[in-house]
Amino acid sequence: MRIGFxxxxxxxxxxxxxxxGGVKIPHxxxxxxxxxxxxxxxxxxxxxxxxxxxxxxGMHFPDTNPAYKGIDSKKLLKKVMEMLQAEGYEVMNIDATxxxxxxxxxxxxxxxxxxxxxxxxxEINQVSVKATTTxxxxxxxxxxxxxxxAVTLIGKAS
Numbered sequence: 001m002r003i004g005f006x007x008x009x010x011x012x013x014x015x016x017x018x019x020x021g022g023v024k025i026p027h028x029x030x031x032x033x034x035x036x037x038x039x040x041x042x043x044x045x046x047x048x049x050x051x052x053x054x055x056x057x058g059m060h061f062p063d064t065n066p067a068y069k070g071i072d073s074k075k076l077l078k079k080v081m082e083m084l085q086a087e088g089y090e091v092m093n094i095d096a097t098x099x100x101x102x103x104x105x106x107x108x109x110x111x112x113x114x115x116x117x118x119x120x121x122x123e124i125n126q127v128s129v130k131a132t133t134t135x136x137x138x139x140x141x142x143x144x145x146x147x148x149x150a151v152t153l154i155g156k157a158s
């Protein structure tokens with residue numbers, strides 16, 4: 001068994017779609033980034049890569065590579081899962097937390113979990129997504145950005 005931890009942060013700007021966990025969230029701002037800037041999927045990718053000691057998302061999908069400009073982060077997660085499986089591992093579970101003041105995302109959590117579980121070939125009860133505010137503290141509290149934390153447990157595939 002191995003544990004992986006991932007973290008990501010993106011600033012919020014007008015004129016971008018907001019993607020969280022592979023789900024488009026209606027909001028006046030979206031995350032700024034080279035890809036679709038899905039902060040939750042990026043944190044999960046880093047947790048999975050870290051658990052396998054395969055580096056991080058920036059190493060495999062650099063923002064200097066035009067091939068990843070505007071890419072759907074679900075595709076990145078799928079590629080990370082292929083890397084993990086090539087190493088002989090399977091995911092036991094994912095536990096992730098989003099830190100953001102707005103928008104409220106409780107009504108989208110089930111869909112996020114379903115999308116993530118589908119991409120990773122997991123049961124819904126193997127994927128946890130939570131959200132919290134920062135009580136208006138920090139960049140998240142000022143609605144300047146969103147951060148995501150993810151932890152995973154993986155094991156050798158049976």
